[in-house]
Amino acid sequence: MERTRIEKVAQEITKAGLGGLLVCPSEELLFLTGFTPMQCERFQGLFITASGSCFYVCNLLYKGEVENAFAGAFPVYTWMDGESMTETVGRVLNEYGLSGATLGTNSSAQAFNVLDIAADCGVSFVNGLAVLEEARIIKNEEEKEDLRRAARIADDVFTQVLSFIKPGLKELDIFNFLISKMTEAGGDKAWAIVASGPNSSYPHYHGVSRVIEEQDMMILDFGCTVNGMFSDMSRTVFVGDITEKQKEIYAIVRKSNEAGEAAAITGAYVPDVDKASRDIIDEAGYKECFVNRLGHGIGYMIHEGPDIKKSNRRNLEPGMAFSIEPGIYIAGDIGMRIENIVLTTEDGNEILNHSTKDIIIIKN
Amino acid sequence: MERTRIEKVAQEITKAGLGGLLVCPSEELLFLTGFTPMQCERFQGLFITASGSCFYVCNLLYKGEVENAFAGAFPVYTWMDGESMTETVGRVLNEYGLSGATLGTNSSAQAFNVLDIAADCGVSFVNGLAVLEEARIIKNEEEKEDLRRAARIADDVFTQVLSFIKPGLKELDIFNFLISKMTEAGGDKAWAIVASGPNSSYPHYHGVSRVIEEQDMMILDFGCTVNGMFSDMSRTVFVGDITEKQKEIYAIVRKSNEAGEAAAITGAYVPDVDKASRDIIDEAGYKECFVNRLGHGIGYMIHEGPDIKKSNRRNLEPGMAFSIEPGIYIAGDIGMRIENIVLTTEDGNEILNHSTKDIIIIKN
Numbered sequence: 001m002e003r004t005r006i007e008k009v010a011q012e013i014t015k016a017g018l019g020g021l022l023v024c025p026s027e028e029l030l031f032l033t034g035f036t037p038m039q040c041e042r043f044q045g046l047f048i049t050a051s052g053s054c055f056y057v058c059n060l061l062y063k064g065e066v067e068n069a070f071a072g073a074f075p076v077y078t079w080m081d082g083e084s085m086t087e088t089v090g091r092v093l094n095e096y097g098l099s100g101a102t103l104g105t106n107s108s109a110q111a112f113n114v115l116d117i118a119a120d121c122g123v124s125f126v127n128g129l130a131v132l133e134e135a136r137i138i139k140n141e142e143e144k145e146d147l148r149r150a151a152r153i154a155d156d157v158f159t160q161v162l163s164f165i166k167p168g169l170k171e172l173d174i175f176n177f178l179i180s181k182m183t184e185a186g187g188d189k190a191w192a193i194v195a196s197g198p199n200s201s202y203p204h205y206h207g208v209s210r211v212i213e214e215q216d217m218m219i220l221d222f223g224c225t226v227n228g229m230f231s232d233m234s235r236t237v238f239v240g241d242i243t244e245k246q247k248e249i250y251a252i253v254r255k256s257n258e259a260g261e262a263a264a265i266t267g268a269y270v271p272d273v274d275k276a277s278r279d280i281i282d283e284a285g286y287k288e289c290f291v292n293r294l295g296h297g298i299g300y301m302i303h304e305g306p307d308i309k310k311s312n313r314r315n316l317e318p319g320m321a322f323s324i325e326p327g328i329y330i331a332g333d334i335g336m337r338i339e340n341i342v343l344t345t346e347d348g349n350e351i352l353n354h355s356t357k358d359i360i361i362i363k364n
Numbered sequence: 365m366e367r368t369r370i371e372k373v374a375q376e377i378t379k380a381g382l383g384g385l386l387v388c389p390s391e392e393l394l395f396l397t398g399f400t401p402m403q404c405e406r407f408q409g410l411f412i413t414a415s416g417s418c419f420y421v422c423n424l425l426y427k428g429e430v431e432n433a434f435a436g437a438f439p440v441y442t443w444m445d446g447e448s449m450t451e452t453v454g455r456v457l458n459e460y461g462l463s464g465a466t467l468g469t470n471s472s473a474q475a476f477n478v479l480d481i482a483a484d485c486g487v488s489f490v491n492g493l494a495v496l497e498e499a500r501i502i503k504n505e506e507e508k509e510d511l512r513r514a515a516r517i518a519d520d521v522f523t524q525v526l527s528f529i530k531p532g533l534k535e536l537d538i539f540n541f542l543i544s545k546m547t548e549a550g551g552d553k554a555w556a557i558v559a560s561g562p563n564s565s566y567p568h569y570h571g572v573s574r575v576i577e578e579q580d581m582m583i584l585d586f587g588c589t590v591n592g593m594f595s596d597m598s599r600t601v602f603v604g605d606i607t608e609k610q611k612e613i614y615a616i617v618r619k620s621n622e623a624g625e626a627a628a629i630t631g632a633y634v635p636d637v638d639k640a641s642r643d644i645i646d647e648a649g650y651k652e653c654f655v656n657r658l659g660h661g662i663g664y665m666i667h668e669g670p671d672i673k674k675s676n677r678r679n680l681e682p683g684m685a686f687s688i689e690p691g692i693y694i695a696g697d698i699g700m701r702i703e704n705i706v707l708t709t710e711d712g713n714e715i716l717n718h719s720t721k722d723i724i725i726i727k728n
Contacts, residue, residue, distance in 0.1 A: 038568045041471060041493075041667050061656040064695030065566035081657035082638070082674040107405060111473035112491040119490070126483070127476040129405075202429035206402045274446070292425040293445035303405050310446040331428030 005032050008135040010052035019101025020049040021128050026108035028132050030228065031300045035069035037062055043085050043113040046074070047103070049096060057089055085113075086120035093121055104128015107301070133297070133305030138319040143229055143299065144343060147321055150187060150231035151341055151352035154223050157181040158235060158355045161220065165212065166364040167239060171196055172208035178222045187224025187231075191302070195219045200236070200335030203292060203327060214240040219337055223302070230302050232323055233353045234339035237360045247359065249286070249328050249336055254357050256280040256326040257338040260294055264308070265348045266318050271310040277326045286328045295323040298341055320344045321352075365397050365418075365437035372499040374416035383465025384413040385492050390472035392496050394592065395664045399433035401426055407449050407477040410438070411467070413460060421453055449477075450484035457485055468492015471665070497661070497669030502683040507593055507663065508707060511685055514551060514595035515705055515716035518587050521545040522599060522719045525584065529576065530728040531603060535560055536572035542586045551588025551595075555666070559583045564600070564699035567656060567691060578604040583701055587666065594666050596687055597717045598703035601724045611723065613650070613692050613700055618721050620644040620690040621702040624658055628672070629712045630682050635674040641690045650692045659687040662705055684708045685716075 009032065013021050023029050023046045025039035033046065037058075044058035044066075054074035058066055063078050070076065079088035093099060105114055105128050114125050139147065157178060164177050171194040182190035195205035196218040205219075212218070216239040223231035236253070238246065260277030274294040281290045293309035296302075298321050306312060308322055325339030340353040373396065377385050387393050387410045389403035397410065401422075408422035408430075418438035422430055427442050434440065443452035457463060469478055469492050478489050503511065521542060528541050535558040546554035559569035560582040569583075576582070580603040587595035600614065624641030638658040645654045657673035660666075662685050670676060672686055689703030704717040 036570070038570045040568065059656070061567045063655070064693065065569060068566075068696060080655065081671075082676075084675075105475040105479065107474070107476065109475035110471070111469040111475045111478040111489065112471065112493050114475040115469065115478070115489055115491050125475065125479055127479050129476050202432075203425050204402045204404065205429060206400070291427070291444065292423070307445075311448075312446075329428065332432060 002032055002034065005135065006048060006054060007052055009048055009132065010050060012131045012134050013048065013050045013104065016104065016131050018050065018104050018126070018128065018131070019098055020047055021104045021106070021131055022047055022109055022114070022125070023106045023132070024108045024110065026106060027228070027300045028106045028108070031136065033070060033073070035066070037066055037069070039108065043089070043110070043117070045109065047093070047096070049098065053096060055092060055096060057092055059085070086116055089117050090121035093123055098123060102126055104131050106132055130305070136299060137297065137305045138317060139299060139321055139343070144319070146227045146229035147231070147299070147341065147343060148352055150224060150226040150229055151233065153182055153185045153187045153226070154231040154233045155353055155355045156185060157222070158220065158233065162237070162360065162362060165218070165237070165239065165362050167212050167214050169212050170208065171199070171210050171212070174220070175208050178220070182222070182224040187226060190222070190224040192222035193219065195221070195335065198332050201329045201331050201333055202335065203329060203337070212239060217246060217334065217336065219335055221337065221339065228300050230298050230300070232298055232302055232339065232341060233355065234325060234337045235355060235360070236336040236338065237362055239362050242359060242361055246334070249334065250359055252281060252284045252286065253326055253328055253336045253338055257324060257340070257357065260324040260326060261340065261342055261349070261351055264316065264322070264324055264342045264344070266316055266344045266346065268316045270306060270308055270312045270314055270316065273308055273316070274310050277324065281326060281328060289328045289330055290326060291329055292327070295325055297322045316344050318344050318346050365434065366395070369396050369499065370412060370418060371416055373412055373496065374414060376495045376498045377412065377414045377468065380468065380495050382414065382468050382490070382492065382495070383462055384411055385468045385470070385495055386411055386473055386478070386489070387470045387496070388472045388474070390470060391592070391664045392470045392472070395500065397434060397437065399430070401430055401433070403472060407453070407481070409473065411457070411460070411462070413462065417460060419456060419460060421456055423449070450480055453481050454485035457487055462487060466490055468495050470496055494669070500663060501661065501669045502681060503663060503685055503707070508683070510591040510593035511595070511663070511705065511707060512716055514588060514590040514593055515597065517546055517549045517551045517590070518595040518597045519717055519719045520549060521586070522584065522597065526601070526724065526726060529582070529601070529603065529726050531576050531578050533576050534572065535563070535574050535576070538584070539572050542584070546586070546588040551590060554586070554588040556586035557583065559585070559699065562696050565693045565695050565697055566699065567693060567701070576603060581610060581698065581700065583699055585701070585703065592664050594662050594664070596662055596666055596703065596705060597719065598689060598701045599719060599724070600700040600702065601726055603726050606723060606725055610698070613698065614723055616645060616648045616650065617690055617692055617700045617702055621688060621704070621721065624688040624690055625704065625706055625713070625715055628680065628686070628688055628706045628708070630680055630708045630710065632680045634670060634672055634676045634678055634680065637672055637680070638674050641688065645690060645692060653692045653694055654690060655693055656691070659689055661686045680708050682708050682710050
C-alpha cells in the first residue's frame with residue numbers, strides 16, 4: 001500500500017470537510033493500493049477516513065484475490081451473494097464511527113450502489129473527485145519521467161503509423177496498429193481514437209468501421225501508460241491531398257495550439273491560458289466550432305486535474321501535467337485537433353511530445 | 365430509436381413509482397437507442413419520463429455525434445466545458461416537469477455526476493437497475509437465436525484453444541487467442557478471463573501475466589456478442605496431469621452444475637434452483653468454497669436479470685436466459701467452475717453451450 005499517498009488523501013478529505021472517501025476499482029484505487037480488481041455490479045471499494053484509517057468492503061467472491069493483493073494492509077469485510085450488501089456496509093461504517101458522515105466518491109463509484117448505501121446505511125455522499133485530484137496534481141520526478149517515456153512511445157508510434165495508413169484500410173486497422181505498436185514498445189493500457197473523414201468532426205468519436213478514402217482528413221488521438229502514467233497526443237493528417245479550406249483551418253488550429261502551449265507556464269492563471277488559445281479560433285471566425293475545454297490534467301488517469309478551462313480559477317504550479325488540445329469541429333464535415341502534453345517547470349514549461357505540427361499529407 | 369423498448373421501460377418506471385429514469389452510456393443505452401457514445405467524466409445520458417418522453421443531455425463536445433446517431437428521435441440539450449452542467453440539467457428537468465421527481469439510475473450512471481445533479485437540480489435518485497432489467501428479462505425469438513449463435517462461437521473457440529494451450533505460454537497469450545478467434549468468428553465485444561494455477565481460485569481474477577506450468581489447472585471464462593447478445597461459458601482444464609484431489613473436486617462441481625441445469629426450468633422457484641446446485645457442494649464438505657450466486661441473467665449485458673440466488677424470490681418464466689456456474693474456490697490454491705447458459709422454454713429449458721464437461725487433460 002502507498003501509505004504516503006493515503007495520508008495525502010486523508011489530509012485532503014479533512015480540508016474538504018468530509019468524514020471519508022470511497023474509492024471503487026479504478027486507476028485511483030491502483031494509485032493508492034497498487035492493485036485494482038475487476039468491477040462488476042457487486043459493490044466494492046476502499047473507504048478512507050479523515051484520520052487515514054482504511055478498510056475495504058467487497059463481495060465474498062473477491063475476498064481471496066483482494067486479500068492476496070492488499071497483503072494485510074487493511075481489513076477486508078465481505079458479504080455473500082444472496083445476503084444484503086448494505087447490511088454489511090452499514091455495520092462496518094458504524095464500527096469505524098462513520099454513521100451520519102458525509103463521504104466523497106471517486107470517479108468509478110457506481111451511482112446505483114452508492115444510492116443503495118445512502119438509503120440504507122445512514123451516511124450521505126458527495127462528489128469527491130477533487131479530493132483525489134488534489135492529492136496527486138503535482139507530479140514527482142519519477143512520475144515526470146514516466147510521463148516523458150509514455151509521450152515518447154506515442155511520438156515513436158506516430159512516426160510508424162504514417163507509413164501504415166493508406167486508402168482502403170478501416171479505422172479499425174489503424175486502431176489495431178496503434179495499439180499493438182504501443183504495446184510492443186512497452187506501453188500498457190494502450191488506447192486510441194481513429195476518426196476519419198466526417199467522423200473527425202466528432203471529438204470523442206466512438207466507432208471503428210469506416211473505410212479510409214483518398215482525400216480524407218484523419219484525427220489520430222492515442223496514448224498508453226508507463227508505470228501507470230498516461231500519454232495522450234493528437235495529430236490531424238491528410239490522405240492523398242489537402243484542400244485550401246483545410247489548409248486554412250489547420251493553420252488556425254496550429255496557431256491556437258502554439259499560443260496555448262506558450263501561455264501554459266508556471267504562474268499562469270488557467271482561464272487566461274484557455275483564452276490565449278481560444279481567442280485565435282474565435283477571432284478567425286470559428287468560435288462555435290471549438291466545442292471543448294482547452295485541456296485536461298493527465299497522470300494516473302487520462303483525464304484528471306487540472307482542467308484547462310475558464311471556470312478553473314487557479315494558477316498553474318510547477319509539476320502539473322495537462323493537455324493543450326484546441327480543435328475546430330464542423331459537425332458531419334471537418335474536424336482538426338493538435339494535442340501535446342505540457343508539464344509545468346520551475347521557470348516555464350516542458351512540452352512532452354515532439355512530433356511535428358507541420359502539415360502531413362500521406363501519399364502511397 | 366427502439367420505441368417499443370422505450371415504452372416498455374416507461375411502463376416499468378410507472379410500476380416502480382418513479383418520475384423517470386436516467387440511462388447513461390452503456391449497453392442499456394445501446395439497447396434503447398441503437399447507439400452509445402464514449403463515456404468520460406462529463407455527464408451525459410438519456411432521461412425517460414414515466415409517460416415515455418425522452419430527452420438527452422450532454423456536453424457540447426458530444427452534440428454532433430449523438431445528434432447524428434439519434435437522428436432526431438429526441439431533443440439533445442448541451443452545455444459547454446467551463447459552464448455549469450447542473451444549470452443545464454436543472455433547467456431541462458424543470459421544462460419536462462421533473463422538478464422534485466425521484467429518478468432511477470442505470471448501471472453506468474457515475475455517482476459523482478448523479479450526486480452533483482441531486483445537490484443542485486431539485487431531484488432525487490434511486491437505484492433503477494431493476495426497471496431496465498424487467499423491461500428485457502424475457503427474450504424474444506431473435507434475441508434467443510442471437511444468444512444461441514454467441515454461445516456457438518464460444519463453444520467453437522473452446523475446441524480451438526485446447527490445441528493452443530501449452531506450458532510456457534502466458535495467460536495473456538491464451539487471452540489474446542480467445543479474443544482473436546471469437547472476433548474472427550464474427551463475435552463482437554469478445555472478453556475473457558484466463559486464470560491459471562492458484563489464480564483459478566479467484567473467480568473474477570484480474571490479471572494476465574502468469575506463465576502456464578505443467579500440472580496447472582486453468583479456468584477459461586469467456587464470451588462475445590452477436591447482435592448485442594452475450595455468451596459466457598467457463599470450463600476448467602488441466603495441463604499435463606490431474607491429481608486425485610482435483611478429480612474429486614471436479615466431480616463435485618460437475619454434479620452441482622448438472623443439478624443446477626436440471627433444476628433451472630420454467631416454473632422453478634429461483635432460490636430452489638440455487639439450492640439444488642449448492643446442496644451438492646455443501647454436502648461434499650465445500651460449503652465455504654462456493655463463494656458466489658449460482659448464476660446471473662444474460663442478454664445485452666453479461667450480467668443482467670434474473671440473478672439465480674436465494675434472495676431472488678421469483679419463479680422462472682419462459683424466455684429467461686442465465687448462467688449456471690457453481691464453483692469451488694480455495695483461495696491461493698485451487699479453483700474450478702463449469703458454466704453454461706440456460707434458456708427457459710415453455711416446457712423446461714434449453715442448454716445453449718454444448719462443450720463437454722468431461723475432464724480435459726491437455727498434453728503436448
